[in-house]
Amino acid sequence: MPKEKLIKHNLRAVPTEADQPDGRIVLDQPGSDVCTKCYGSGMEVVAGKGARICECRQRDAHSIRLAKARIPKRYEKCHFNSYQNTSNESQKVALKLCIEFANKYPAVDHGILLTGPVGVGKTHLTVSIIKSLTERGFPCLFYEFGSLLKEIQDSYNPNTRTSESGILSPVLNADVLVLDELGSAKPTDWVRDTMYHVINSRYNDRKFTIFTTNYPDERPAEGRETLEDRIGVRARSRMFEMCRTIRLDGDDYRRNFDGPRLRR
Numbered sequence: 001m002p003k004e005k006l007i008k009h010n011l012r013a014v015p016t017e018a019d020q021p022d023g024r025i026v027l028d029q030p031g032s033d034v035c036t037k038c039y040g041s042g043m044e045v046v047a048g049k050g051a052r053i054c055e056c057r058q059r060d061a062h063s064i065r066l067a068k069a070r071i072p073k074r075y076e077k078c079h080f081n082s083y084q085n086t087s088n089e090s091q092k093v094a095l096k097l098c099i100e101f102a103n104k105y106p107a108v109d110h111g112i113l114l115t116g117p118v119g120v121g122k123t124h125l126t127v128s129i130i131k132s133l134t135e136r137g138f139p140c141l142f143y144e145f146g147s148l149l150k151e152i153q154d155s156y157n158p159n160t161r162t163s164e165s166g167i168l169s170p171v172l173n174a175d176v177l178v179l180d181e182l183g184s185a186k187p188t189d190w191v192r193d194t195m196y197h198v199i200n201s202r203y204n205d206r207k208f209t210i211f212t213t214n215y216p217d218e219r220p221a222e223g224r225e226t227l228e229d230r231i232g233v234r235a236r237s238r239m240f241e242m243c244r245t246i247r248l249d250g251d252d253y254r255r256n257f258d259g260p261r262l263r264r
């Protein structure tokens, strides 16, 4: 991956006061990519202590891991620091639990299922977790549920009746997988079987998965769908064993943002 295409991210993905809100670092000399600590040598001399590997090299390694995590561009700036959906208790609790997961991993017992309506910041929290974990050296992967299914479907070879393993293998093997918008694709038998395969394989390999979904467990009204309707009983039941469910509620931040414009 060419170095100049990488976005340099701060090496403190769990917030401190001094961080930039979006988690990026500010280069000492604008327009310059040369590290002011090691001048590009990769080794930093610490007075009285000798030489050590410069922080910029760790930062580069982190940036590569982050690029491999495939976070969509529109979520690139998401960071625990910039999570502003804390208008109600459920959002404060969710933020706290996600930071806790990011700090404690891999010493955790469960993955996470974030449920709640559109626009309460579920994806923002999952991307923030990925930033923290990739910084600590753990390979992560982000997929929107619909895009993953589409990629698997597109790679399907009718002659061998299999999908290309190149798509599935990183999904099954990533230390931590984020599956965003679970249940968003039309629930056919193929969708349910494929999802069960992914979820169950990761469960058997003791890998942690973080899901978000807009679909609730309890039917909100007659004729409305639940998560189980969308992904199947087997997958939902497996997820109960794999994940801690965190319920979010609150206003859609996008609606707040767009309100005045839409009313014009």
Ligand SMILES: [Zn+2]
Pocket (backbone or CB within 6 Å): 035, 036, 037, 038, 039, 040, 041, 042, 043, 054, 055, 056, 057
């Ligand atoms: Zn350096």
